[in-house]
Amino acid sequence: MTTRPSEHPLVVAKQIDAICDNFEREWQSGSRPDIFDYLRAETALPQETLLLELIRIDIEYRQKTGEAPDARDYVEKFPEFADTILKLSESAKIRADLDQSATRALSSTGVSTFDRYELHDELGRGAFGIVWKAWDSTLERWVAVKIARVTASEQIQTIFHREAKALASLKDPHVIQVLDFGIKENLAYIVFELVYGKNLSVSLQEKNVSVDQAARITVQIATGLEHVHAQGVIHRDLKPSNILIDEQKNVLIADFGLARQVDSASTIGGPGNVLGTVPYMSPEQLAGNEIDYSTDTYSLGVIFYQLLTGEYPYSGSSDEIRQKIAEGKPKPPCEIDAAIPKELEAVCLRAMAKNPRRRFATIGEMRAALEQYLVGETILVKPPGLWEKLQDDVHLNRRSLLLGVAGLGVAGSVGYSVKWWFPGSTTAPVTVPIPASPPKDVKIPVTLATEPAGANLVLHPINYETGLPEPEKRIVVEDVSPAEIDLPPGDYLVVAYFKDGRFHEVYRHVPAPNETGLIISWNHTFSRDKDGRIELPKITIPEANVAEGMVQVA
Numbered sequence: 426m427t428t429r430p431s432e433h434p435l436v437v438a439k440q441i442d443a444i445c446d447n448f449e450r451e452w453q454s455g456s457r458p459d460i461f462d463y464l465r466a467e468t469a470l471p472q473e474t475l476l477l478e479l480i481r482i483d484i485e486y487r488q489k490t491g492e493a494p495d496a497r498d499y500v501e502k503f504p505e506f507a508d509t510i511l512k513l514s515e516s517a518k519i520r521a522d523l524d525q526s527a528t529r530a531l532s533s534t535g536v537s538t539f540d541r542y543e544l545h546d547e548l549g550r551g552a553f554g555i556v557w558k559a560w561d562s563t564l565e566r567w568v569a570v571k572i573a574r575v576t577a578s579e580q581i582q583t584i585f586h587r588e589a590k591a592l593a594s595l596k597d598p599h600v601i602q603v604l605d606f607g608i609k610e611n612l613a614y615i616v617f618e619l620v621y622g623k624n625l626s627v628s629l630q631e632k633n634v635s636v637d638q639a640a641r642i643t644v645q646i647a648t649g650l651e652h653v654h655a656q657g658v659i660h661r662d663l664k665p666s667n668i669l670i671d672e673q674k675n676v677l678i679a680d681f682g683l684a685r686q687v688d689s690a691s692t693i694g695g696p697g698n699v700l701g702t703v704p705y706m707s708p709e710q711l712a713g714n715e716i717d718y719s720t721d722t723y724s725l726g727v728i729f730y731q732l733l734t735g736e737y738p739y740s741g742s743s744d745e746i747r748q749k750i751a752e753g754k755p756k757p758p759c760e761i762d763a764a765i766p767k768e769l770e771a772v773c774l775r776a777m778a779k780n781p782r783r784r785f786a787t788i789g790e791m792r793a794a795l796e797q798y799l800v801g802e803t804i805l806v807k808p809p810g811l812w813e814k815l816q817d818d819v820h821l822n823r824r825s826l827l828l829g830v831a832g833l834g835v836a837g838s839v840g841y842s843v844k845w846w847f848p849g850s851t852t853a854p855v856t857v858p859i860p861a862s863p864p865k866d867v868k869i870p871v872t873l874a875t876e877p878a879g880a881n882l883v884l885h886p887i888n889y890e891t892g893l894p895e896p897e898k899r900i901v902v903e904d905v906s907p908a909e910i911d912l913p914p915g916d917y918l919v920v921a922y923f924k925d926g927r928f929h930e931v932y933r934h935v936p937a938p939n940e941t942g943l944i945i946s947w948n949h950t951f952s953r954d955k956d957g958r959i960e961l962p963k964i965t966i967p968e969a970n971v972a973e974g975m976v977q978v979a
Contacts, residue, residue: 439630441470445478452486461502473742476506540609542570542616558619568604569617571680589615591658599649601669601679617679622672624679625665629731636765639732640795642668645676646725647792653678654718654788661716663724664705665731704737708751708779719781722788726776733769734761738777751779768798782893869914869935870958873921874907876965880921882908887916887932894918906964914938921964929966935959 444463451458460479464472484494499510537544542559548569549556559570589606592615596602605616625642628634634642646668653660660667660678667680703711707723710716730738738755739746755777758770772794778784785791873882882902885894902908906921914937922928936959953959 437470441475441478444470444475445482448479449482449486452482460499464503471742473506476503476510480510539570539572539612539614540607542568542614544570559616561616567619569619570614571617572612572614589613591656594656595653595658597649597652598675599645599677600652601677620669620671620677620679622670625668625670625676625728628670629665629735632735634732636733636769637799639729640769640799642670642676642732643725643729644792644795644799646678646728647788647795649676649678650721650725650788651792654721659716659718660721660724661710662702662705663721663728664702665728668728703743703746703750704739706750707781709781711747711750717781718788719784722776722784722791723778723781725788725791726773726784729769729773729776730755730758733758733765733773736761766798769795772798786896867914867938868911869938870909870956871912871935872907872909872958872960873902873919873933874960874963875921876963878906880906880923880964880966882906883920883922884912884933885918885920886913887918909958919964921966923966927966927968929964931964933961935961 448458448460448463460476460483463479464476480499487494496510500507503510539557539559541563542557542561544557544559546558547555548558555573556569556571559568560566561568586606586608589603593603593606601620602618603615604618605614607614646663650660650663662680663678667678669677669679671677705724705727707716707720710720710723727738730736737746739749739753741749755774758765758773759767772791776784776791785794875882882905884900884902885896886898886900887893888895900910900912902910912935914935916932916934918930919933920928920930936953938957
């Protein structure tokens with residue numbers, strides 16, 4: 426009888442695990458189970474996922490009987506899943522090599538050895554290697570040893586040593602400690618401290634995580650990531666199974682198999698590939714684009730989403746999830762569970778923003794926001810403004826981000842041009858000139874006025890290389906509006922606000938001394954009096970308190 430699974434991804438996963446357990450028990454009993462029987466009997470479950478797990482077990486037990494599994498065996502039986510099976514075939518070959526090499530030398534006690542480490546129990550395995558519980562015979566302590574195959578290439582082995590050394594430099598209570606590493610017979614190994622406990626996936630399956638616990642766990646992960654990022658390392662494969670919780674409830678980040686140094690295009694997992702675990706990969710990572718620390722912020726946002734809701738942000742097949750990560754929007758956590766605080770929803774969704782620039786500037790900012798919530802302080806995470814929404818809805822290349830803020834129509838030399846277009850447009854991209862950087866060491870007298878008057882003013886200069894505001898260079902105007910201030914020529918994001926919560930943010934252009942008043946857009950309008958003082962368009966501040974329902978971030 427077919428059991429129809431719940432749509433909840435964790436429930437589906439548990440049902441698949443139960444089927445695989447039965448399949449494995451049949452192998453262990455001495456029988457030779459047929460994958461076809463287990464797959465076709467459960468048509469309500471995702472077939473591709475179930476097949477993948479059954480084949481993994483089948484390969485493992487066939488290898489133990491001395492067979493050499495061939496992908497063609499499975500392709501002939503399940504031709505509709507040929508692509509999936511062929512991808513799995515290469516992984517099986519790697520695991521066979523690892524098993525053979527790791528057990529090549531046996532001590533007199535019958536314990537497998539690898540270098541100075543006695544391999545006792547297999548703790549886990551994946552596409553990049555096998556993790557063993559091992560005894561360090563030199564230092565006489567229990568450790569975890571991860572063994573993975575590397576090519577004979579001197580360059581690849583040099584990269585591995587460099588990156589393993591970087592991981593060994595990580596020393597934080599919330600990051601698993603690397604104790605040793607090396608290469609032996611084209612097998613790379615990394616030795617970690619052995620953590621007794623469980624991984625975060627188990628907690629998610631048990632569904633016993635409260636809202637406050639979700640915030641505390643995420644704070645600990647973020648704290649560990651702060652240290653990792655400070656050492657110039659991006660994890661790139663952050664997910665619940667790579668988060669360990671020891672017996673004292675301490676949370677540790679583990680498995681840096683895909684880690685990457687910021688100054689290197691390589692990865693321990695292998696250079697030049699789109700690597701990671703699909704539900705937790707950022708849009709830019711899935712697209713194969715250049716990534717930075719914010720890709721880890723996205724992954725942590727997904728984990729936080731799971732901790733809060735018990736669900737993935739996106740469900741479906743691997744291809745469907747990829748498309749949703751690139752184009753979709755996750756259901757707000759409060760729509761899944763009304764008991765989830767709006768403040769935590771805002772933190773979660775900001776961490777998962779598609780545009781990396783709309784995420785927290787650092788993982789430390791995300792940690793600080795959650796810590797404020799945990800001590801009962803009000804936090805403010807501002808929702809996206811019009812410009813940020815435009816960046817999400819319009820396909821822009823790196824240079825085109827300047828369109829909303831750079832000096833369009835401004836006199837001066839042209840440094841480069843950009844192209845932009847809207848989704849679905851059949852017309853050719855439009856090329857728009859962008860001016861070179863404004864002159865340095867020049868200050869222009871400027872008048873900034875608001876309606877109503879008396880507002881506080883903060884200006885964020887726009888970086889001409891990235892087209893993005895630079896909050897770290899913000900200028901806080903001492904006087905309330907109308908205010909007079911001397912500013913370098915250029916573009917600014919101006920925030921005008923009252924302490925009661927009313928505010929408005931706009932872009933304004935401060936012209937160079939030789940610029941004309943040619944009007945291309947309202948943001949770049951200005952007037953100049955006979956003394957050379959510039960008056961910029963007045964900023965109208967809405968009467969409503971638009972911060973209602975938001976949470977504050979320091």
